[in-house]
Amino acid sequence: MSGRQVLMKGNEAIAEGAVAAGCRYFFGYPITPQNEIPEYMSRRLPEVGGVFVQSESEVAAINMVFGASACGVRAMTSSSSPGISLKQEGISYLAGAELPALIVNIQRGGPGLGNISASQGDYFQATKGGGHGDYRMLVYAPSNVQEAYDLVIKAFDKADEYRTPVMVLGDGILGQTMEPLVLRKPKARRFDKGWALTGCEGRAPNVVKSLFMGEGELERMNLLRQKKYDRMRAREVMCEEYMAEDAELAVVAFGTAGRIAKAAVRLARERGIKAGLIRPVTLFPFPDRVVQKAAKTASRFLVVEMNTGQMVEDVRLAVDAARPVGFYGRPGGGVPTPAELLKVFGRELRKI
Amino acid sequence: MKQVFKRPDSLKDVPFRFCPGCSHGTLHRMVAQAIDELGVREKTIGIAPVGCAVFAYDYFNFDVLEVAHGRPPAACTGMKRAMPDRLIFSYQGDGDLAAIGMSEIIHAANRGENFTVIFVNNATYGMTGGQMAPTTLVGQKTTTTPKGRAVHGEGYPIRVSEMLATLETPYYIERTAMDCAKNVIKTRNAIKKAFTYQMDGRGFTFVEVLSICPVNWGMTPLEAMDWCGGPMKEYFPVGVFKDEGKRVV
Ligand SMILES: Cc1ncc(C[n+]2csc(CCOP(=O)(O)OP(=O)(O)O)c2C)c(N)n1
Ligand code: SF4
Numbered sequence: 001m002s003g004r005q006v007l008m009k010g011n012e013a014i015a016e017g018a019v020a021a022g023c024r025y026f027f028g029y030p031i032t033p034q035n036e037i038p039e040y041m042s043r044r045l046p047e048v049g050g051v052f053v054q055s056e057s058e059v060a061a062i063n064m065v066f067g068a069s070a071c072g073v074r075a076m077t078s079s080s081s082p083g084i085s086l087k088q089e090g091i092s093y094l095a096g097a098e099l100p101a102l103i104v105n106i107q108r109g110g111p112g113l114g115n116i117s118a119s120q121g122d123y124f125q126a127t128k129g130g131g132h133g134d135y136r137m138l139v140y141a142p143s144n145v146q147e148a149y150d151l152v153i154k155a156f157d158k159a160d161e162y163r164t165p166v167m168v169l170g171d172g173i174l175g176q177t178m179e180p181l182v183l184r185k186p187k188a189r190r191f192d193k194g195w196a197l198t199g200c201e202g203r204a205p206n207v208v209k210s211l212f213m214g215e216g217e218l219e220r221m222n223l224l225r226q227k228k229y230d231r232m233r234a235r236e237v238m239c240e241e242y243m244a245e246d247a248e249l250a251v252v253a254f255g256t257a258g259r260i261a262k263a264a265v266r267l268a269r270e271r272g273i274k275a276g277l278i279r280p281v282t283l284f285p286f287p288d289r290v291v292q293k294a295a296k297t298a299s300r301f302l303v304v305e306m307n308t309g310q311m312v313e314d315v316r317l318a319v320d321a322a323r324p325v326g327f328y329g330r331p332g333g334g335v336p337t338p339a340e341l342l343k344v345f346g347r348e349l350r351k352i
Numbered sequence: 353m354k355q356v357f358k359r360p361d362s363l364k365d366v367p368f369r370f371c372p373g374c375s376h377g378t379l380h381r382m383v384a385q386a387i388d389e390l391g392v393r394e395k396t397i398g399i400a401p402v403g404c405a406v407f408a409y410d411y412f413n414f415d416v417l418e419v420a421h422g423r424p425p426a427a428c429t430g431m432k433r434a435m436p437d438r439l440i441f442s443y444q445g446d447g448d449l450a451a452i453g454m455s456e457i458i459h460a461a462n463r464g465e466n467f468t469v470i471f472v473n474n475a476t477y478g479m480t481g482g483q484m485a486p487t488t489l490v491g492q493k494t495t496t497t498p499k500g501r502a503v504h505g506e507g508y509p510i511r512v513s514e515m516l517a518t519l520e521t522p523y524y525i526e527r528t529a530m531d532c533a534k535n536v537i538k539t540r541n542a543i544k545k546a547f548t549y550q551m552d553g554r555g556f557t558f559v560e561v562l563s564i565c566p567v568n569w570g571m572t573p574l575e576a577m578d579w580c581g582g583p584m585k586e587y588f589p590v591g592v593f594k595d596e597g598k599r600v601v
Pocket of ligand 2: 404
């Protein structure tokens, strides 16, 4: 299928990206708006000698991923917000046992059962350790179908490289939008998985665990993991900048909100308004430096999110009071239009 | 001189740190012997549960995965699907399997996953200090049932083997007891049978083992063995609940 252009929904592109990345094990439980991922995998994986299991719950699914990953294979699960809440214990265990895995969250409105509209209400959960304990994980936030496909491929490599769970954080709009997509055959990177549980033939037994009861043992482990997170901070930041160099108003938005904000920035520039976009592609690690660079030229920041204000806290931390940071949010399934954002830009600029 | 007793290769050369008389140590040894006898140590991956057996990897001399409380059957599903030719087993307590993990065990059994579960029923939560388990007997005193388990409000103890045997898919389900030497050997044989079925690709196999926890039962090991062979066995009868390998086709 490599190099071919196809028309696919975001959810299908995520599934196909996983197959291209060599993932052969999918475990998941149905929930809207991500059902196309398990449905696609139930057809596609058997074609390539893989395994699809519809689990009895999200809790079971993440633990199936845990077991498969412990054997050294590439495994994933996907869900939407309520189901991702149930996976948090398992994500914490993956982080604790340092097992690679991909978790896809196609967010919907919350809290509770919320609704099935697109939302970005799970930013905190994804980036601040939704599960217990002192861990981080790489979080990628694609804003279109091609990027979703490409980031899923990247996510598997990074999961193996750092031995960490990785999240791809999308939303219902990304999952359901159909767009042209160029398929590719990524170069297979090889990772040493000497730690994997494969049966101890010709070697000493391997143990994969997250319990460290010895005196000072867990503190040492957590400090070691912290070094790993620091390496991610140093090397893995990804961010799109659009007309940001000379912007007076620096707009920061991710995922679907980022895509809409980009259209709004384009409209603003057509009208001579000097807006620019910073779109974090990795939410952890957060592109602090890009934001700090913008603080040198822009006189004001505006964070746009489809929630009541989550990433804005990270922007404020990065800006460190050097510039005012405004916020515009549409929670609970509300989606801003570019025209709507254009008006907000005007309001913000009048404050300058 | 012929050596008549030796440590199984599948056990590391370290002393067990369970309480005196606890069934876990003996049962670990029985599992190790079964694996040795089948010659599959280097193909085995075991699961350490959350419970007193969490340190299984300190004792077992083969690959071990430690899994969240109650989730071993899900993790085993992922492992076995990834490595179908390995011997994979979970070793779970009654809190792990029959309370927090009841969903995972039923569905893994129902899918007919080709791994083995060793279910240690000691009628209490050992590790957390002797609270009520789903298998605590009616009237049995625990730290959370100080007056004894009452049917009204706490329900009857759950007979997991019988319940799983109502499913069509499981291949082999047996309950044994650790109340005397003879039955310990029977337990080992049941485990060996389950492992053999698994290696033949027959499907889901389950061995429930009535075990003793003298410390939390407030008994000496000998009293505990008697209680296991008495009231416990009366409520949880030992025997084979399912053995598709025995069915005359
Ligand atoms: C999610 C979660 N809840 C509770 C606990 C605390 N906990 C540890 S072991 C255990 C019960 C162990 O009892 P059992 O499974 O019967 O095994 P035993 O110790 O008797 O061998 C509990 C409740 C935990 N570790 N994780
Ligand atoms: S508390 Fe009970 S189950 Fe745990 S080691 Fe002691 S005797 Fe064994």
